[in-house]
Amino acid sequence: MSGGLTPKPFGLSRRAVREDGLGSVEPETSTNRRGHGANERRSTLVSVLVPVRDGEAYLDEALRSLAGQTYEDLEVVVVDDGSRDASADIARDWALRDTRFRVARQQPLGFVAASRRACAEARGSYLAAMGADDVARPHRLETQLAVLQEERLDARGGGVAYFPNATDGLRRYERWLNSLTTVEAAARDLFVECPIGHPTLLARAEAVSYRPVDWPEDYDLVLRLWAAGGRFRNVDDVVLDWRDHPARLARTDERYSLTAFARCKVHYLRLHVLRGRPAVVWGSGPVGKLHARVLLDAGVEVAAFVDVDERKIGKRIYGIPLVAHDDGPRDGFVLGAVAGEEARARLRELAREQGRREGDDFVVVA
Numbered sequence: 001m002s003g004g005l006t007p008k009p010f011g012l013s014r015r016a017v018r019e020d021g022l023g024s025v026e027p028e029t030s031t032n033r034r035g036h037g038a039n040e041r042r043s044t045l046v047s048v049l050v051p052v053r054d055g056e057a058y059l060d061e062a063l064r065s066l067a068g069q070t071y072e073d074l075e076v077v078v079v080d081d082g083s084r085d086a087s088a089d090i091a092r093d094w095a096l097r098d099t100r101f102r103v104a105r106q107q108p109l110g111f112v113a114a115s116r117r118a119c120a121e122a123r124g125s126y127l128a129a130m131g132a133d134d135v136a137r138p139h140r141l142e143t144q145l146a147v148l149q150e151e152r153l154d155a156r157g158g159g160v161a162y163f164p165n166a167t168d169g170l171r172r173y174e175r176w177l178n179s180l181t182t183v184e185a186a187a188r189d190l191f192v193e194c195p196i197g198h199p200t201l202l203a204r205a206e207a208v209s210y211r212p213v214d215w216p217e218d219y220d221l222v223l224r225l226w227a228a229g230g231r232f233r234n235v236d237d238v239v240l241d242w243r244d245h246p247a248r249l250a251r252t253d254e255r256y257s258l259t260a261f262a263r264c265k266v267h268y269l270r271l272h273v274l275r276g277r278p279a280v281v282w283g284s285g286p287v288g289k290l291h292a293r294v295l296l297d298a299g300v301e302v303a304a305f306v307d308v309d310e311r312k313i314g315k316r317i318y319g320i321p322l323v324a325h326d327d328g329p330r331d332g333f334v335l336g337a338v339a340g341e342e343a344r345a346r347l348r349e350l351a352r353e354q355g356r357r358e359g360d361d362f363v364v365v366a
Contacts, residue, residue, distance in 0.1 A: 041205060046074045046141055047124035051114030052132035053081040056090060058243060063094045063101070065135045071142035076101045078132075079118045082108025087132075111249060112217050115210040127208045129218075131199035133243045140239035144202040147235055153183070155203035155225055155232035157196030158239030166244055174242075176341065177234065186233045188358060190226060191265050192344070192366045194219040200240045203232075215264035216256050223268045262294040265365055269335075270298055273363065278303040278332040282347055284312055284322055288337035291365055292318060295335075303332050325350065336364040 048066055052059055066076050078091040080103065088105055095101040104121055106114065119127065126148070128141060140158065148156045159178040162170045177197055180186045186195040198218035201208075207230060213220050225232065250256045278301040281288045292302050302320050306328035307313065315322045334356060336347035344364045356362040 041123060041125045042073075043125050044073050045124035046071065046126045046128055046145060046202070047118075047122035047205070048074055048076045048128045048130050048141075049115060049118035049122065050076060050078045050091075050130050050132055051081055051111055051118055052078060052083065052087050052091070053108060053111075053114070054083050054085045055087050055132040056083075056085040058133035059087050059090045060094075062130065062132050062134055062136075063091070065137070066130065067094070067098055067100075068138050069136065069141050070139050071145060074100055074128075074141060075122070075124060076130075077118045077121045078103045079114040079121070080105045081110065081114040082106065110212075112210045112212050115217075119205075119208060119210070122205065125205055127201075127203055127205050129198050129201040131243070133245065133248070134199045135241040135243070137237075137239050137241065139237070140200075141202065143235050143237055143239060144200075148202060148204075151231075153232055154207050154230040155196065155201060155222070157202075157232065157234040158200040159234060159237055160197045160200060160240050160242045161238050162242050162244050164243070170244060178238070180234050181236050183231050183233045187226070189364070190223070191269065191363050193261070194222055196222055196232060196234065197240070197242060199242060200234070213264070214255060215260040215267075219261065219264050223264065227268060227272050258290060259294070262290050262365075263298075266291065266294045266298050266300070269363070270295075270300055273359075274300060274333050278329075280304050280306060280329050280332045280334045281337050282306045282325075282328070282334055282350070283337040283343075284309075284315075284317060285338065287339050287366055288335075289317060291335060291337045292320070303329050306334075330354070332361075334362040336362065337366070338364075339366055 050062065063076065078101065080088040080091060088103065091103045095103050102121065104117055106117055126145060130136060144156045144158055160174055162174050166174065173193070180189060180195050189195055194216065207225055208221065210217055210221060254260060279295050280303050281292045284305045284307045288305060292305065295302050296318060305317055305320055305322040306325055307322060308325050312322055313324050334351060336344060336351065338344060338347060344366070347364060348358065351358065351362040
């Protein structure tokens, strides 16, 4: 992998992973600083971070799955984010039964604040994310940690299985996510969607930080790791049963909308890949139009739309010409903006025919 998808070596410094891309670094505060210095961390301990608010329906099952992990050198840090139900009581009951469980409570400040609090309380050299409504399979931590250490990776995800009644769209996402089992595949599809399902994340402690943003904070975390030169992939095994239900943040919070995802991608593309070059959008459907609109809003020049549908040629979108593939600009950076694996594969083929190198002057987005 080369060019735009390998921006710089990964030093795992606090500055590197917390850089917001605008030249500033969030200061240490009581809500985001680590509770223990690096020399105080236990080298083999995995700290599992479980932020929760009003999660009584599923929390006990989630914590039970952590108590049953085959890797036993762990601590479970539950941060109750101002729950109005029995979540705190459920967590405290686990702490009374199992000394590896600890509970912190705070006012309702949101998922990012609760995650930062969990990071601050953690004592392990490795941090693992966990959804309060999900179920970790027994071998999850053991499998992920072994590969992380053997391959000297900075972060690790894993395969997922949606339940109880996944939509066709979630099944497609599941198949795509579970296919990213090499570092190269995860980097190649980095701007399709977040290549690590957040409740499967396991990473070195110094590589994990959360910041408040107007897009998905989990995707932001992974893109910051990548921008700092981080290496990651998913293990081959399914390690988590990922619960879908109407109250999930992904279904209720605007920060997880398609537009918010596009803003997140464009932010990092502009800073680390485009680097002042105009964009050429291959695809004039909903995906292409959305990303072009966000690019324009971010001040990026969009030189042209390119499409293979002859019925569209000659039109203008947002005042930008729509041209045939053979007539498209050869300079500029190409965003292959289409939905579906087959369509992305076709655009990659067309890019190779033009002599483009993925990451240097071409990426796919979705």
